[in-house]
Amino acid sequence: MSGTIHDTLNPSQVRQNAMFDALRAPCYALCVTMAGFSTIARESGFDFMMTVFTSLGVWGMPGQVAFASLYSASASLIAIFFAVSLANMRMFLMVISAADMMQLKSHNLPLWKRVFWMQFLAVTAWANLGLAQQKYPSHLLLAYYQGFSLTIFIFGILGTILGFFLSDILPPEVLRVVIFVTPIYILLLMMSAGQKANRLAVLIGGALSPFFFPFVGEWAILLAGIIGGSLASFYGHYIAKWHLENVP
Amino acid sequence: MNDYGFFYSWLAVFFAILATVIWRFIGVVMASRIPADGPVMVWVNTMAYxxxxxxxxxxxxxxxxxxxxxxxxxxxxxxxxxxxxxxxSKRLIFSLFCGVCAFAIAIHII
Structure with a gap:
């Protein structure tokens, strides 16, 4: 989207705006969510360095939680590898989608730099990019993403560190309300996505996964994602024909 | 509680990291091969959501x-x-606030 006042902004201003967007709410919620992961990790037998390196290297909450629970059950390395990759498979789609939104190709970055920046991609930054897309022209979205994702990454790691030592400071009554913030925040963020097909996908995918889970376990995520996404695309393309509308 | 040794524990961390980094890497490689405005990109997006x-x-x-x-x-x-x-309301932070408040109130009332 272009032709807005933001056309006059330069990348460093956009990076700063993104940082402030992150500081408005999402970074604190993520900080507490990661502190929640630290608590689970500590209970599962992780030491401090392992907990921090898991957050730094995996940087995807469902995979981290799957890892911690398998670790506490003394699962094999192969089981850990497959469970974490299944839980974090969405990264693959999110990276493609984010690269498309940011027109990553046009920035001509070498492969290692593209992989480096995508290491900071997690669901909060990705969903926010969808919102930023409605405000900023696409050539500035890489700068937006850098400012936003780095800010929440720092807060997430801070949360991991603090959570390992301070998990007893917040009473559970408060902690459970704060941990509730991140999933709701991201669901609401996705429901404000510009494309109708994406909003429909959120509804179908979200409705299907709890029903699939009793039958197929963790595979429910993959199944609900593929079926929900395909149905939404199919409906949008062949029945509602949303792509023929000018305004999404 | 687990019974991993020091080396095995860190190997587990390495495998967990590898299991995620692989998807990011494949994503970056695939991203440059899928046409931006085509139906495949729409499909990838809806599946991600x-x-x-x-x-x-x-x-x-x-x-x-x-x-x-x-x-x-x-x-x-x-x-x-x-x-x-x-x-x-179409207002994100306000809606988030209402949702979280409703949750907190529900815990105490119901």
Whole structure:
């Protein structure tokens, strides 16, 4: 989207705006969510360095939680590898989608730099990019993403560190309300996505996964994602024909 | 509690990291091969949205850790309150606030 006042902004201003967007709410919620992961990790037998390196290297909450629970059950390395990759498979789609939104190709970055920046991609930054897309022209979205994702990454790691030592400071009554913030925040963020097909996908995918889970376990995520996404695309393309509308 | 040694524990961390980095890497490589405005990109996007939503709903319906001390009713009240306010007000942070407040109030009342 272009032709807005933001056309006059330069990348460093956009990076700063993104940082402030992150500081408005999402970074604190993520900080507490990661502190929640630290608590689970500590209970599962992780030491401090392992907990921090898991957050730094995996940087995807469902995979981290799957890892911690398998670790506490003394699962094999192969089981850990497959469970974490299944839980974090969405990264693959999110990276493609984010690269498309940011027109990553046009920035001509070498492969290692593209992989480096995508290491900071997690669901909060990705969903926010969808919102930023409605405000900023696409050539500035890489700068937006850098400012936003780095800010929440720092807060997430801070949360991991603090959570390992301070998990007893917040009473559970408060902690459970704060941990509730991140999933709701991201669901609401996705429901404000510009494309109708994406909003429909959120509804179908979200409705299907709890029903699939009793039958197929963790595979429910993959199944609900593929079926929900395909149905939404199919409906949008062949029945509602949303792509023929000018305004999404 | 587990019975891994020092070396095996760090190997487990390495495998967990590898299991995620692989997807990011494949994503970066694939991204430059899919045409930006084509139907495949629309499909990839809708699947990403559906899959993230699927993960979040599983977290809400079958949570672990401290969130599991609340009941499903509480969490659903919070979710639907947030969605309802979002539907009418279109204001993200305000809707988030309402959803979380509804959740907190539900825990204490119901």
């Amino acid at each position: 559906a899959m993230v939503s699927a993960v979040l709903l599983l977290i809400l319906v079958r949570p672990i850790g401290v969130l599991a001390t609340t009941s499903l009713d509480h969490r659903l009240i919070g979710l639907f309150a947030g969605l309802l306010v979002m539907f009418f």
